[in-house]
Amino acid sequence: MMIQVRYFSWVREKLQKDRETLELPANASRLQDVLATLDQRGGDYALLKKNNGMLRYALNYRLAKPSDQIKNGDEVAIFPPVTGG
Amino acid sequence: MKQKIIIQQEKIDMAQAYEFLQAQTGDDNNGALVVFSGVMRGRNEHGAIKKITMEHYDKMTETTIAEIIAAAQEKFLINKTIVLHRVGDILPHDTIVVVGVAATHRYDAFRAAEMVMDYLKSDAPFWKKEIMVDDNNDGDELWVAQKPTDQVARKKWQ
Numbered sequence: 001m002m003i004q005v006r007y008f009s010w011v012r013e014k015l016q017k018d019r020e021t022l023e024l025p026a027n028a029s030r031l032q033d034v035l036a037t038l039d040q041r042g043g044d045y046a047l048l049k050k051n052n053g054m055l056r057y058a059l060n061y062r063l064a065k066p067s068d069q070i071k072n073g074d075e076v077a078i079f080p081p082v083t084g085g
Numbered sequence: 086m087k088q089k090i091i092i093q094q095e096k097i098d099m100a101q102a103y104e105f106l107q108a109q110t111g112d113d114n115n116g117a118l119v120v121f122s123g124v125m126r127g128r129n130e131h132g133a134i135k136k137i138t139m140e141h142y143d144k145m146t147e148t149t150i151a152e153i154i155a156a157a158q159e160k161f162l163i164n165k166t167i168v169l170h171r172v173g174d175i176l177p178h179d180t181i182v183v184v185g186v187a188a189t190h191r192y193d194a195f196r197a198a199e200m201v202m203d204y205l206k207s208d209a210p211f212w213k214k215e216i217m218v219d220d221n222n223d224g225d226e227l228w229v230a231q232k233p234t235d236q237v238a239r240k241k242w243q
Contacts, residue, residue: 006142008212009214009228058142061144061148062145075144077142079212080230081230082208082210083228084210084212085209
């Protein structure tokens, strides 16, 4: 399964990228599998697990939970709590 | 209900919000227009701010704000809503956001405008970074953290 991942705010800056295409293992089915796949890369991606209590996620442009189901072609976004207005 | 959502780099023109709200359409019988504007502060707890840069998740922003307006419409009798929000570089004293509501009565207009603003602060995908002008830290950059009170403000509408 291939998905698009988007990063915003300091997550984007620390990973030094705003998006990437990710190939997930065959048994991946939930947003948390995306996070696990990224975590396995180590290096800067360790920040995702380290900050998992405060990071927020979106799936196809709506706020989402790690337990939410994903499918091929989805867009997942990872970002800190929003600060507009 | 009529609504307008604009995400823009350019400075916000307050007259645009009033013109949209004042134009009576259809069966509208507006007796109350409430317009809130959020303005960039010139300093934070660390000192003077040179500017902020506002980032957003373009594909998510408008749909999120449209859902927020729909939630306010379910709770209050409102006829028109406008949300204008800046992105990119913003200077001290610039208007960052405008939330305007037209309703038949002021109670609904005041409350709906406050609710839309509270939800926007906690749900809409914008991120604000402050660039300081401090003598010792010129150009120091700081991503703003969400305030716990923003979540409290949102909860009061549930």
